[in-house]
Structure formats: structure tokens, C-alpha cells
């Protein structure tokens with residue numbers, strides 16, 4: 001089954017496919033084992049629930065596209081979980097091609113900072129290329145201006161004019177033929193400490209009505225309350241990205257071990273702490289997204 005098949009199951013059954021970023025073998029281990037633990041604990045069938053893992057351009061550069069592919073393949077073989085590898089926020093056709101050439105299952109062509117027309121043109125060129133290689137490759141576009149970075153920040157300006165416009169989203173989907181679309185309706189990248197992140201569910205409902213056949217993706221899930229996720233899924237979100245919260249957990253787990261054993265030089269002994277903390281966050285989020 002393709003990623004789009006799994007997203008369809010999620011949409012029909014009102015749950016969301018989780019997406020986490022990784023940059024190393026032990027981070028991928030934390031994500032896969034955290035996801036697996038939730039499936040096993042709740043007796044959820046492996047053929048219904050897929051996991052998405054992704055590397056941004058920077059993460060792929062650090063880890064290597066073919067290394068990311070090989071690591072994901074090894075976990076698929078070992079666990080039998082349908083895991084899909086995504087090129088997250090790739091900003092050009094050239095970079096998307098690079099990921100696809102290395103066997104990535106899906107790409108997010110993020111041309112959201114370009115003009116509406118240029119965004120359509122760039123996204124369309126990625127779809128053409130991806131589908132010519134393999135029609136099962138799922139392509140995501142992004143519309144609206146998603147502010148913030150995947151880290152801790154105090155405040156981020158939220159401007160309604162940055163939000164995805166329902167009339168534009170319809171035109172965008174028709175002209176590009178994207179499988180999924182990342183939208184902006186109050187979500188931001190990262191976590192803000194001095195501000196409340198509030199989603200505009202009325203807008204989400206309108207977007208969902210305008211493009212009911214397209215899978216809607218929520219980026220910047222870190223920092224949102226459980227209830228917000230549930231409401232977002234009820235209103236059409238089928239794929240949720242979490243990055244900052246797992247990054248913070250990884251760092252805190254690592255810091256704790258290093259403080260506890262300041263003279264320790266054996267990597268697996270301190271990385272173990274990072275994996276444990278990261279796994280906990282993955283489990284918490286997966287439980288909410290799969291509505292368990």
C-alpha cells in the first residue's frame with residue numbers, strides 16, 4: 001500500500017498519521033520504538049497505521065539521503081511497520097529530485113515563500129517529476145506563510161494575512177494536483193513560551209470543504225494542547241508534524257546523562273538518555289493522533 005492509501009484510511013477513520021524528523025540512527029530508533037509501543041499496547045493492526053519520518057534539507061545533508069533510506073529500510077524489515085520516508089520542507093525541484101533519486105517515498109515541496117503563481121509552477125514541476133518516477137510517491141505542497149523555526153522561541157507574530165485562503169487552496173490543488181497540502185490556520189513552527197498558540201477551526205473547516213479530496217497536513221504541532229489536536233483531526237487534518245518537542249526531549253535527556261556522568265565518554269551510555277526521553281514524547285503524541 002502507498003502512503004496515500006494509509007492517509008485515506010486515516011481520513012475515513014478520523015485519526016492522523018504522525019510525522020517526526022530525525023537526523024541520526026538513535027533518533028529514528030526512538031521514533032520507531034515509541035510508535036511500535038503504542039500499536040502493541042493498544043493491539044492496533046500494523047496494516048492500518050503508518051508512520052512518517054522525515055529529514056529536512058539540513059537534516060538530509062547531515063545524515064545523507066541514502067543513509068536515511070537504508071536506516072528506514074532496516075526498521076521496516078525488522079518491525080513490519082509501514083514507515084514512509086519524507087523529504088521535509090524541500091525548497092526546490094532540484095532538492096526534491098535528489099531525495100526521490102535516493103528512494104524517498106514522499107516529498108514536501110515548500111515553495112510557500114514564493115508568489116502564488118510561482119508556488120503553483122514549482123509544485124507542479126515536482127509532481128510531474130515525482131509521478132514520472134513512481135506514481136505512488138506522495139507529494140505535499142504548502143500554502144500560506146508558516147512562521148517560526150523548530151526550536152524554543154518567546155513569541156512569534158501571528159498575522160491572519162499569512163493564513164491559507166480557502167479560495168486559493170482550491171485553485172492551488174486543481175492546478176498542481178498535490179496529494180497533501182500543508183496549511184496555515186494559526187499554527188507556527190516551534191514552541192512559544194510567552195504566547196498562546198490558537199488554531200482557527202472555522203478556517204480549517206472552510207479549507208477542508210474547499211479541497212475535500214486532498215489530505216490536510218498540520219505542521220508545527222509542538223506546543224499544541226491535546227484537545228486542539230483532536231479538534232483538528234475532527235475537522236479534516238490527517239497528518240501531523242512534531243519536531244521541536246522531540247528535539248527538546250532529546251537534548252534534555254542527553255544533558256541529564258552528561259550531568260549525571262560528567263566523565264562518561266562511551267556514546268551509547270549517554271545517548272541512551274536522549275533516546276529514552278525522545279521515545280516518551282513520541283509515545284504521548286502517537287497516542288493522541290491515533291486517538292487511543
Ligand SMILES: [Zn+2]
Nearest residue numbers: 089219220241
Ligand atoms: Zn514543518
